[in-house]
Amino acid sequence: MPFGIVDLPEKAKAKVVSKLEKLTEPFPMLHPSWVPHHLAGKIEDVHYVRNFLEPKQVEEFVRIIDKTCDWERMRTRDTQEFGSSGQCPCGRSLMRAALPAWQSTLVDALGTLGVFHPVLFPANSVRLNAYKPGQGILPHLDGPVYFPRAAIISLGSHCIFDFYPRFEEEHPRGFTWDRDKEVPSSPELPAGTRPQLSLLLEPGSLLVFSGDAFVRHRHGIKAVEEDEISKEVKNAKDIGLSVGDSLRRGRRVSLTIRHLLPRCNCSPIF
Ligand SMILES: O=C(O)CCC(=O)C(=O)O
Ligand SMILES: [Fe+2]
DSSP states (O other): OOOOOGGGGGHHHHHHHHHHHTTTOOOOOOOOOGGGOOOOOOSSSSSEESSSSSHHHHHHHHHHHHOOOEEEEEOOOEEEEEEEEEEEESSSEEOOOOOHHHHHHHHHHHHTTSSSHHHHHHHHOEEEEEEEETTOOEEEEOTTTTTEEEEEEEEEOEEEEEEEOOOOOOOSSSSEEEEETTTEEEOOTTTTTOEEEEEETTOOOEEEEEHHHTTTSSSEOOOOSEEEEEEBTTTGGGTTTTTTTTEEOOOOOEEEEEEEEEOOOOOOOO
16 A cells, blocks of 8 residues: 555654645845845844945836826825736736846845845845825734835835734735725734834845745835834834934835745746
């Protein structure tokens, strides 16, 4: 009789399962230069890089965006996604579209830094969001269509970016859009849920989050005109801010760079 996995002794079975689980972990950002940017805290796999772009580059990117973007105006923010266009022939995925040259430069830099795998998970999608003071994005998970992480470059104003506690039942299977909240759908958070980890995102900064931080902890930006520094703002001290300080927001523009997974064989997105 063939020897199936069910017949294996418990120890051997656990070994096989843990090997399989490893295959679903995002590949790490291996270069030692990432170490000082890792945020030690209750949520693993969050990296923050101050001054990833110089102020002149930030200004230049905002200038290009204002000149070339064709925003979809929403209640919570303006938005535009690059890297894909209409549906592919089978209707299950999207047609690949070239990124504008200025975005390719950023995407290539992130590839060189090991944030995206050049073959398995190349960054092929860039979402631009623009927020006026008082706008934000409700807590959400980016959903199973993107993997294994998100890289966010901030331009213009600062904002506070929140990660929420993970809830066991949250294993997003499909992707649906919540029209009212203007984010991917997920179950209502228990009333009064407070952020577990917050970060002040400065203009020119790069935030990268992977693993559980990406797959299970929702993230969001409060729709406020002024950000108050609470004790959850992990990097406040590094920036010279203290609990109780407040900062008035200006217009913020962000680039969310990700790998959009292929969903069919005819998918030209890959
Ligand atoms: O603007 C940001 O920093 C966050 C954007 C975001 O979470 C998203 O587009 O999924
Ligand atoms: Fe998101």
